[in-house]
Amino acid sequence: MSAARSGGGGFAGNKAALPSKPCVHCGRPMSWRKAWAKNWDAVKYCSEACRRGKVPRAPAVGPAR
């Protein structure tokens, strides 16, 4: 009569595993937001600034050697 409590198995109790992905512009990991629930797949930028393509720091672009 051993009641099997764990029906599934293999799930280590990490319930709140929200999806996250890096911003395609700055590369910073952005966590899932409720506002993005509808178009999470289409979200690519972490902020409006990144969406507009503003770069806080210009990459080192020296003269081509």
Ligand SMILES: [Zn+2]
């Ligand atoms: Zn970004």
